[in-house]
Structure formats: C-alpha cells, structure tokens
Amino acid sequence: MERTIVIDPVTRIEGHGRVSIFLDENGDVCDARLHVTQFRGFEKLCEGRPYYEMPSLTQRICGICPIIHSIASAKACDQILGVRVPDPAVKLRRLINCAQIIQSHAVSFFHLSLPDLILGMDYDRTKRNLFGVVERYPSIARDGIRLRSIGQETIKALAGKRIHPAWVVPGGVNEPLDSEDIDQVMSPLPEAMTIVRRTLDWFKNSLEEHREEIRFFANFPSMFMGLVNDLGNLEFIDGKLRLIDYKGDIVADSVQPERYADYIGESVKPWSYLKAPYYKPLGPEEGMYRVGPAARLNIVDGCGTPLADQEWAEFRSLGRGPALSSFYNHYARLIEILYAVETMEMLLNDPDIRSPHVRAVAQPNYEEGIGVVEAPRGTLVHHYKVDEHGLVTWANLIVATGNNELAMNRGIMQTAKRFLNGKDISEGMLNRVEAVIRAFDPCLSCSTHQVGETITSIRLLGPDGEVLSEAGPS
Amino acid sequence: MNHTRVATVWLDGCSGCHMSLLDLDERVLDLADRIELVYSPLVDSKEFPEDVSITLVEGAVSTSDDAEKIRLIRERTTLLVSLGDCAVTANIPAMRNRFSVEAVLERAYVHNAAIGGQVPGIEVPRLLKRSRPVHEFVDVDRFLPGCPPPPEAIFNLMSELLDGRPTGSSIITRFGA
Ligand code: SF4
Numbered sequence: 001m002e003r004t005i006v007i008d009p010v011t012r013i014e015g016h017g018r019v020s021i022f023l024d025e026n027g028d029v030c031d032a033r034l035h036v037t038q039f040r041g042f043e044k045l046c047e048g049r050p051y052y053e054m055p056s057l058t059q060r061i062c063g064i065c066p067i068i069h070s071i072a073s074a075k076a077c078d079q080i081l082g083v084r085v086p087d088p089a090v091k092l093r094r095l096i097n098c099a100q101i102i103q104s105h106a107v108s109f110f111h112l113s114l115p116d117l118i119l120g121m122d123y124d125r126t127k128r129n130l131f132g133v134v135e136r137y138p139s140i141a142r143d144g145i146r147l148r149s150i151g152q153e154t155i156k157a158l159a160g161k162r163i164h165p166a167w168v169v170p171g172g173v174n175e176p177l178d179s180e181d182i183d184q185v186m187s188p189l190p191e192a193m194t195i196v197r198r199t200l201d202w203f204k205n206s207l208e209e210h211r212e213e214i215r216f217f218a219n220f221p222s223m224f225m226g227l228v229n230d231l232g233n234l235e236f237i238d239g240k241l242r243l244i245d246y247k248g249d250i251v252a253d254s255v256q257p258e259r260y261a262d263y264i265g266e267s268v269k270p271w272s273y274l275k276a277p278y279y280k281p282l283g284p285e286e287g288m289y290r291v292g293p294a295a296r297l298n299i300v301d302g303c304g305t306p307l308a309d310q311e312w313a314e315f316r317s318l319g320r321g322p323a324l325s326s327f328y329n330h331y332a333r334l335i336e337i338l339y340a341v342e343t344m345e346m347l348l349n350d351p352d353i354r355s356p357h358v359r360a361v362a363q364p365n366y367e368e369g370i371g372v373v374e375a376p377r378g379t380l381v382h383h384y385k386v387d388e389h390g391l392v393t394w395a396n397l398i399v400a401t402g403n404n405e406l407a408m409n410r411g412i413m414q415t416a417k418r419f420l421n422g423k424d425i426s427e428g429m430l431n432r433v434e435a436v437i438r439a440f441d442p443c444l445s446c447s448t449h450q451v452g453e454t455i456t457s458i459r460l461l462g463p464d465g466e467v468l469s470e471a472g473p474s
Numbered sequence: 475m476n477h478t479r480v481a482t483v484w485l486d487g488c489s490g491c492h493m494s495l496l497d498l499d500e501r502v503l504d505l506a507d508r509i510e511l512v513y514s515p516l517v518d519s520k521e522f523p524e525d526v527s528i529t530l531v532e533g534a535v536s537t538s539d540d541a542e543k544i545r546l547i548r549e550r551t552t553l554l555v556s557l558g559d560c561a562v563t564a565n566i567p568a569m570r571n572r573f574s575v576e577a578v579l580e581r582a583y584v585h586n587a588a589i590g591g592q593v594p595g596i597e598v599p600r601l602l603k604r605s606r607p608v609h610e611f612v613d614v615d616r617f618l619p620g621c622p623p624p625p626e627a628i629f630n631l632m633s634e635l636l637d638g639r640p641t642g643s644s645i646i647t648r649f650g651a
Binding site (some may be wrong): 060 | 486488489490491493494496499502503506511516517518519520537566567569570577578579581582583594601625
C-alpha cells in the first residue's frame, strides 16, 4: 500500500516548509517533496512604487539577510540611473555585507544547526535547540551569540539600525563614515577572529563523527554556481557568474550578470510556492545546480584573504573534485565568516573608507536594471523595469534559496531513503530529514514562507489520505 | 523557579521581528532563565501546545492557514502580543491588497516562469483576498509596533509581562521604527 509521511512544519529553519515523503507498497521511499507554502507577492507589490524605494522595500523580504537584498536592489537601481558608483561606496557596501555574512552564517550554524551537530540527531526534542546547547556547552553557545552580535552591532554602527536600515541607496550609500564609526567597527574584530578560528578547529576535529551525515546529506553530483571576481576569487557584491560541473570543470565562465536569463530558467511545481530554477541549456530535469557557501568554495580559485585561503585549500582537499555533500555547507560557512572578518580588517585600513564621496546622484536614465549578488545562501537576482517617471512596472526576483530547490528535493529523498523505512517512524530519523534541509540553510521567508499548513505532527497517510499513524508531537 | 510558558509564531512576515528578539544577544539567556519556550521556529515542537501564557506573533494573516492557525493560538494563549508592524497593521504584506490575488500569483508563476508556468494549487494554502492584521481575526492584548520593534522594546515588554509592572516599552518604539 502506498503511504505518505508528512513532516509539518519543518523546524529550526528560516521560514516554514513541510515535507512529504512517499512510500511504495513495500514501505520503501519512492519520492519526496518539499512544500513551501506561503507566497508574498513581492514581484507584483513593487509595481507602481518609485525605484528609490526598492532597497528599503525589498529588504523586507528577509529579516535575516536584509542587507544583501538592499545591495542587490541598489545595484539594479544603479543601472536604472546609469551611474558608476564611487569606489568608496562600493567598499562600504562590501564592508556592511561582510557584517551580514558573519551574522547570517552565525544564525544558521549556531542557532539553527548546532543543536543537531553537537547534541545529536536523536537528542530529546524538547531540548534540541539553542537553549539546550547553552545547558550542555555554554561556552560554544555563547560564542555563537557573541559572533552574531558582532555582525549586527557592525551593521548598526555603519547604518544606524540592526535590521532594515536605510543606508544602502541607489548610487552608493547615504552617509560617509566618521572616525568614531570606524573605531567602533574595528574594535570587536579580534574577538570575532578568535571565535571563528576556535569554532573552525573544533568543527574540523568533529567531522569524523559526522561520517554518516556527510555520506547521505545531499551527496550527489550536480553543477555549482556563484559569482567570482576577475581573479576567480570569492566575490559577493560584484563579479561574474561561473558554473562548474560535478567534476569541477567549468561549464560557463565570465557570464555578465545581466545575462542571467540566458542561463537560468525558472520552472513551477504545482505543490510549492517556491519556484525551481535550472540551468537553461540543460533543461529542468538535467539542469540542477547548487548555490551557497559550499558551492562558492567549489567554484572559486581561492578566497583572496590569507587565512581563508589556507582553510579553503584544506576544504578543497576533502575529495578529488568539488565537495559534493551539502553537509559541508556548515564547514564552508565558517570559512566564509573567516573571510568576512579578514576582508573587514582590510577594508577598514583602506583610506577610501573615510572618503566623503559615497553617492552618485542622477535621475533615472534607463528603463531596466539588474542586480546580481551572492547572498549568504547563494546567488540572488533583482531585476526591475521602470517607466519614464522611475515607477516600477515589472519585477523579477530569483532568491538564493530557490536556486537550491531541485537539489534540496533530491537531498531529502536521499536522506529519507537512507534513514527511513515504512515500518516504524522514529522522531530522530525524521529529524535527519529536517537536518539535511538545515544544511542548505534555506531562507523560506525569502522565497515566500509559511506556518505549518495545519498545526500537526508527523503523520503517516494511506493512499486516500487517511491517517495511519502519528508520531512525535509534544 | 516557575517558568512562564512562552511561544513565538511567525505568520506572513520576514522573520525580522524574530531576529530582533535574537538581537537581545546575551540577554536572551537571561530571558531563557525565566521562560520556557514551548513553541517557536527556534525549537522543535510540531504542535502549538495548550496553556501558553504569552504568545508573540510576527506577521500578518495572509492565507487560510494563517487564519486557522491564529484562531487556535488565541484559544490556547492567555496573553497575545502583536509583534511588529506586519502583525499590527499588515504593513508590507498588505501592499499586495491593491491587486487581485490572481494578478499577484500570475506575475510570479506564469509571467515570470520560463517553463511550466502555472499557479501552484496542490497542497499549498489558499491566499486570502487581502492580507490583514492579526486583531482583525482575534483579540490582541498588546501591540508592539516597529519594523522590527527594537530589542530593548521587546525586552521591556517581556519584563513587563513577566513581572507584571510597566517599564515603558512603548516609549522606545513606534510605527515604522
Ligand atoms: S514588521 Fe518589519 S521586521 Fe517585522 S516581519 Fe514585518 S517587515 Fe519584517
């Protein structure tokens, strides 16, 4: 008899989703789906609004990574104005984005995934959370809280507010830094460096304990995509697109971000509000690619900062080609935090960072603008068209998480096949299915998002939808 | 010590209000000493429990499921707080209200799709005609505006509710803060 296991809602992810796992008559997993079930409508609600409102408006797509949305949006607006953003402003955008990387990666690693990684997949579910980690491993939990706080405090020092500030604007940023701001941003960096290096050492030593997860958490061949700079190094807010295949061979390189639509198509699944992008030349079946921290470290030729480069080399020696297991996203996130701290130190010592020339001013001169950046979770596209008054007439957004839609579904299926059998469902088994989703750090609030469709637990459904058994609530 | 049972939920919002809660930084741990977080995106409970003393709600009510969920939450909660402008006024989600639901869905899933353009209709909740604030569906006991409300305001409100004496949370936040 065919049956369905439903996990609803998936917890400890940024946003809400539900998973269906389909079992065939032998009780073996035959299919799995992630349903993202809330829809926010930004592509339509932008319509009629002035272009200069877009960075502030669209950053409210996501409270975890608002900064990178404001940068993608401002870049699209830069094109609508037709201005070259002053170099100091580019550096300031880069600086605030580094703070965002620290903050966002810290939430994913410490607040959301660490409970699985350190307490174990089968730990008491009422304590398998940050507060449970605080009880058992207070210093590691405090490190995470502190690291996130350093990222957020930096954003506040630069932009005036921790969440949804209005500093990044079309043409640059709206205020230069003074010496006090710079001191304030500089002073916690050594502490951030100590924390991230300590965490990296600990995590690398614990990799051995996660052999099973590494083997089965979305470990399969796929393409990888991200931005790289002119040297082929890690790049978040400028740069060109690169795609590699699972062996590490370059499929497309130096792709001007404005040509994204020639390479990425979006398909729609009737059971999810999350669209599924694919590599256009190969079509929606074959064209699966992954984005995000591990994908970025897979595609680049280096990070471009000394300590992160060392860690990157070690990361790349994990296997012969690209790191194929999405479990390694956790590892890659720590390396990117290290890169962000080093980059901030470098930028703060650059005289440009004190320059008063931080904004180019113009009227709208073009009808279309495209901003492509690397959000913490991967490649993010903002694409607007405006009328002669600069009012938005059309918008398309490809959010980072969407790019991983196909791979997340494959990953859920792989993990389910390994850890589940139709006879008895244990809570810990299902937590592994959720944990593979956490490795992708999907931001379903970006993509759209929802609260569990019905407030429920883990259900086993028969072919007609009748509940055969329930497990695990309370 | 007796721990107060607290829940946080997330309807149609951006998670920024939850992030502002985390922006309490180390003070989150002080709070954690006094409360038991029985349901939240940050913990692993699947079902909204009975007998919750305080529930903080982020986001507007935008789908049939949001509506169903908030009613159940109200039934099981003593003190319901609308946390942030989306819960208080419907804020950003309400910006879609000037278009029809069909127009909003078609833009995303038909016009902006390269292939298979269709509006998702299987196993996804139905969008309400308009996105609306929480108090249009259920009684709300406290409103904390801000986009998001600053962490100090959340901390003061929580201390106020836990200690039962006013601390002036409303002075440090306002609409659009
Ligand atoms: S009020 Fe602001 S921060 Fe809170 S959910 Fe709404 S948009 Fe996000």
